[in-house]
Amino acid sequence: MNKLVIGNLLHRPLRTLISVVAVAIEVVMILSIVAVMVGQVSNASRQTGGIGADIIMRPPNASFISSVGGAPVPAKIAEVLRKLPHVAVAAPAITDFNMAGGLETIWGIDFQSFNALRPFVFLSGGPFTGPNDVMVDDLYARSAPKNSGPRVVGATIQVLNHPFRISGIVEHGKGGRVFLPIRTLGALMGSADNASLFYIKSDDLKNQDLIRNEIHATPGLSQYQVQTVQEFFSQMTPDHLPGFNIALRAVIGIAVIVGFLVIFQSMYTAVLERTREIGILKSLGASKTYIVNVVLRETALVTIAGIIAGILLAEALRLIMAYRFPTLPFPITAEWRLRGAVIALVGSILGAIYPAWKAARKDPIDALAYE
Template identity: 60%
Template sequence: MNKLVFANLIHRPMRSVISAAAIAIEVVMIISVAAIFLGQIDGQKIRTNGVGADMIVGPPNASFINALGGAPIPAKNVEALRKLPHIAIASPVIQKTSLGSSLEILYGIDYPSFNALRPFVFLQGGPFQGPNDVIVDDVFAAPGAGYHVGDTIQVLGHPFRICGIVESGKGGRKMFQIQTLGDLIGSEGKASLFFIKSDDEANQEAIRKEILSTPGFQNYQIWTMHEWLSLMTPDHIPGFDIALNVVTLIATLVGFLVIFLSMYTAILERTREIGILKSMGASKTAIVGMVLRESAMMAVVGIAAGIALTYAIHSALAHKFPSLFFEITSDWTVKAAIIAFLGAVLGAAYPAFMAARKDPIDALSYE
C-alpha cells in the first residue's frame, strides 16, 4: 500500500507539486505574519529596555503604547520630577510613529539627560551639533546600507545630517533633538513621556507615590520598566490577535481547499483503480488510509518547503531591510506545521470516505 501511495503521487507530479506548494504558502503566511508582528513588539521592547530607565511616566489616561498618542505633556514638567528626592535622572522624550520606507518609531530626545540614563556608544561621529542633526544606530547604518556620518537623509519630508552612528539597542533607530522633532510634528515644547532613573530600584514604589502626590501629576500613568515590558505582549496589543487569527484562518482555508480539490479530483480519476483494490479484498479502512497517507505526505513536504522558504525570506529581508525585526519563533513554527498538517488531512477526509464507499462492481464497470 505504501508503494501505491508513492506511485500515485509520482504518477500525477504536477498535482502533487501544486498541492505541496499550497501548503508551503500556507506555512509561510502564518509564520511570516507572526514573525513580523512579534518582531515589531519585541524590537520595541528591546530598544526601550535598552534606554537604561527604571520607570516610565506617561500622560493621564495614556496607553502603554504611547508612540501612537502624539506628545501631549509639557516637556518643562520634567523639572518638577527632577526635584523629587529618589529620582536620579528624568528625561523627556517624544516618540513619533513614522510610516515612511518602513514602520518605525522616531525619538526626540533631550541629549544630556537621555545620554545620562545609559551613555551612547558612538561607532562614528558624535552628539548633535545643530538642530538638523540626527543620530542613527548601526542597524540603520549597516555596511550594506551605505550611510556614513555627514550623509543627508530625508525624515518626515525634511533633510537631516547624520552626526553620529551608535550601537543599536537604545531607543529608536533615528534620534533627533526633542525641540526639532516637536516643531516638525506640531508639538513645540511637548513630550510623549518621561524616562526615570531611580537612585535605587528599591525606591520605585516611593517614587510612584512621590510623583502622584506632586501637583499636576495626580492622574499621570506610571509604570516600572518591568511592568511596561510585561504589557508589551500580543494579548495586550489591540487587534493583534484578531489580525493574526484572520491571516491564519485564510491561510488554512487555502491549504484545505487545495488539498480537498486535489484529492477529490484524484478519487474521480481513480474510480476503476479503487474498484480493483476493493475486489482484491482491500477494506474501507485501507482505502481511507491510502488517501489520507497521500495527503499527509504532501503536507509533510509542503511544511518542510514552507519552513525553508520562510528562512529564505528572513535572510532576504534582513539584507534588504536591516531595520525590520523579523522574528521566527519555534512556537509559531510548530503551530503553523500542526495547522497545515491538520488542514491537509481534513481536506482529504471527505474524498477518502467517498472512495471507501464506492461499490466495487460499479467501480469496475466505470469508464
C-alpha cells in the first residue's frame, strides 16, 4: 500500500507540491501570529521583571493595559510613598504609546529613583543631561531604519514628533526601549507633573503585604491598586487581554480553512482522475476500508511534508525577524510547533474524508467502464 501511495503522489508532482505548500503556509500562519501576539505579552512580562521593583501601584480603576497611555495622577505621590516605613525606593513613571513608524511604548522616568530600583547597564554614553535627552536600549539602537542615520550617542532621533539627543544606550530588559525624562514626556502629554504608575522596591520581600496595607491606610491612596510583581505576572496572560484569544482563534481558524479547502480540492480531484484505478483495485478485491486508507495515507504523507516545511520556514522567518526587527519578539515554542502540526493534520484529514468516502463508494463495474 505504501508503494501505491508514494507512486500516486509522485505521478502528480505539481498537485502534490501545491498541497505541501498549502499546508506549509497554514503552519507558518499559525506559528507567526502566535509568535507575534504571545511574544508581545511575554516580552512585556520580561521587561517589567527587569525593572527591579517588587510592587506596582496604579490609580483606581486602572489595569495593566489602561495604565499605558495617559498620566492621571500627581508624580509627587512618590514622595509620600518614600516616607512609608518599609519602602526603600518609589519611582514614578509614565508609559505612552508612540504610533509613528510602528507601535512602541515610550517611558518617562525620574532617572535617579528608577535607576535605584535596579541600575541601568550603560553600553555607551550616560544618563539624561537635559530635558531634550533620550536614553534607548541596545535593541532599539540596532533597529535604525536604513533611510536614517545610526542610533548612536549624540545622534538625534524623533520621539513623538520631537527631536531628542541620545544621551546613552543601555542594555535591554529594563521596562522599555525608549526613555525620556518624566517631566519632558509629561509636558508633551499636557501633564508635566503627573505619572501613570509607581514602581516600589521594599526593604524586604517579606514586607510586601505590610506596604500594601500602609499604602491603603494613607489618606488619598486607599483606592489605589497595589500589586506585587508576581501578581502582575499572573495577569500578563492571553486570557486577561481583551479580544486576544478571539483574534488568535480567528486567525488559526482561517489558516485551518485554507488548509482544509486545498486538501479537499486536491484529493477530490485526484479521486475523480483515478476512477478507473479505483475500479481495478475494487475488482481485485480491495475493500472500502482499503480505498479509504489509501486516500487518507496520501493526505497524511502530504500533510507531514507540509508541516516539516512550514516549521522550517517559520524558523527561517524567526531568524529574519531577529535580524531585521530586533525589537519585535518572535518566539516559536516547541509547544506551538506541536499544536500547529496537530491543527494542520486534523484539518487535512477532515478535508480528505469526503473524497475518501466518495472513492470507497464507487461501483467497480461503473469505474471500469469510465472513460
